[in-house]
Amino acid sequence: MIRQEFSRVDPKRRAALDHRKKQFATPAFQNVEYKHRLNFYATPPTADITLEQFEQWAIDRLRVLAELEACSFRNKSPAETATHMKPLLDKYLPLSSSTSGSTALQAERQKDHYSHFILRLAFASTEDLRRRFSRVESMLFRLRFQADDARERMAFVEGLNLEWETVSDEERREFAEELRAAGGGYPKRIEEESYFKVDWIRVPELVESRRVFLKAGKAYVPGREQLSMVVAEFTSRLDKALELTSRALPRLDEDDRLTPILTHLSQNFTTPDASYSSSATALPGADISARNIDTLSSSFPLCMQNLHRSLRRDAHLKHFGRLQYTLFLKGIGLNLEECLVFWRSSFSKITDDTFNKEYRYNVRHTYGDVGGDSNRRGGGYTPFSCQKILTEHPPGPGEAHGCPYRHFSIDNLTALLQNVGVKDQEVLRGVKEDKEKTKFHLACNRVFEYVHKQEIKKVRDDGTWGASQLETIVHPNEYFKRSYMLKNMSKSPIETEGDVKMED
Known part of the structure; x- marks a missing residue:
């Protein structure tokens, strides 16, 4: 089929269009x-x-x-x-x-x-x-x-040479009333404003909002609307x-x-990816221990709150749920020894022998304590970003991992949000719209801003947070860090510099 397609092309024309020759030609x-x-x-x-x-x-x-x-x-x-x-x-x-x-x-x-x-x-x-x-x-x-x-x-x-036709004084006077009406009564003296005449399809924004006079397919655009004209051309x-x-x-x-x-x-472009940095997500002075996870969970993003609630309910999580949650806990600063204590106490329905045989090694491997040389040198795996959670290993029956904003039905998502304290109907409607538009990370940020609205207002008003702390959150560990810092502003002067960085 490919050979037949090429056979229809004139050889001389084909030579002239050969992109391989152009590819290595000297640029202009x-x-x-x-x-x-x-x-x-x-x-x-x-x-x-x-x-x-x-x-x-x-x-x-x-x-x-x-x-x-x-x-x-x-x-x-x-x-x-x-x-x-x-x-x-x-x-x-x-x-x-x-x-x-x-x-x-x-x-x-x-x-x-x-x-x-x-x-x-x-x-x-x-x-x-x-x-x-x-x-x-x-x-x-x-x-x-x-x-x-x-x-x-x-x-x-x-310098753009946009070829806008200037409206003559005579034409301005002829359509003075129409031009003034389109401008909402401005200007009072039509001589005070310059006008350009362009095809109406070049300024759809102005046509839609009825801010220009239309005649014979031309839009009469006042000089003050130059921004809309240039943006439309762009x-x-x-x-x-x-x-x-x-x-x-x-x-x-x-x-x-x-x-x-x-x-x-x-x-x-779906959800900006982010890489994990232990120095960027560290919370010096915070009590990150197995005994304190229940308390800390109030600052977890919804995906991790769901895992924590499922773990407490069932005393068990399946493989990808354990992996996602273990990496998150590692990222917030829970060390290996405390993580093992946490999982052993959480799996309360099994014996020590079963835990040691079936689960202990996996936790150590995640931290890089065992496994290949490259895994140990690299400190094990890094916490999952929002993009990874959204796009890899969707949850199946009986599994609690993934992103609730994506993987839950709207009814189950609403119920979960209400269970964790989000009862504002406007926020819930906004989350539903975000989900329908597949803007899952924006739904998560919407909930974050609602839960922390008073604290966010304070740091904005007093200017104590910079650009990094107010960017859209695209990593669960960054969610926790910001939430913890906002909730504990008056308790400890935790370092606020640094953020989870884009993947490079």
Whole structure:
């Protein structure tokens, strides 16, 4: 079939389109001078970067986009979103203005340029990913456009050559009443506002909200609505570019270095992955012991509370439940000796001999106390992130592991939430909507914010927590750490720096 398909193509045309020749041809340019802070990403980058840069730059941008999407799903206002995102943008994707005098200006803009195109490759494979990527990239562009220096912003827009037709004075006077009505009575003097005329499909946001006058397929857009026009143009161009990228993706299969990275990134758009760091999740001074687990469980995320409740009810957990829970307990700081005490006392219906023969070795192996050399050197396995819990080993009959927000029916999920103290109907409705939209980690964060609403308000108001402590939670151990710290703020000055980091 493949040979027949190629036989239909003219040999001369085939030679002209041979991507292998183009792939190794000298690129049209190498280094780009970035004149503006803003970018429409019209030109793909061609300069060399390392594989480490390729992956880390993409991960940093993904953190920003995932958090921006989370703000949207939580219905944060534009002002709240801008305030929430500023420290995260400064940390992961900074962009200095041209007048700042920053020595890192070109390096910052290069990272922004490259990371956009890397994620464009990662998210061009399916219509859903393309739509979501376009949406959050447009949100990011809007955020930056609004925050940009007015003079730099004007220079950027002028350089786009958007071919907006300026409405003449005569036409403004002719449609003065219509233009004023579309603007809600503004401006009082039509001469005080400049107008542009564009195809209405280029400004759907303005048409939908009835903020423009329409005539003969043209939208008469006031100058003050420049933001909507530019963002609409950005989105339109990006949508077309993503379609083209999706057609070119099959060629990337030849590069076995990039494909696994891109696949990993696209999976992380569902729930950003996080790696465990013992130093980042440590709670110095906390009583992390077998006798105290029942008390500590009030700060556990719902997945671990469900495991703990099941263990206390049945005096037993099946294999994946034991593994998920053991790794979590290891991550909160329970040492091997205490963990063995905890499991032995929890499995109260079996004898010491049965426990030692069937369960003791597995706990020690999880901690890296026994097993192969590599397992011992690495300290055993690391706690599962939300993504791993969501995507691997779904629970079967009689099993309690997994994520309740994903794996429970809405009735069982609601009952579990009510049993652990979440009775607010608005929160429960929000969780139901998050589940229906498959935003499981956002449902978990919604519950976290409800349970800790008073403490979160306090740390926001007094500024004692930075950007890391207010990011969307994507790891059960980070959930516990933040919950414990919030509930014990007045008891012990526990170190608040550090967070669970994105997988790299």
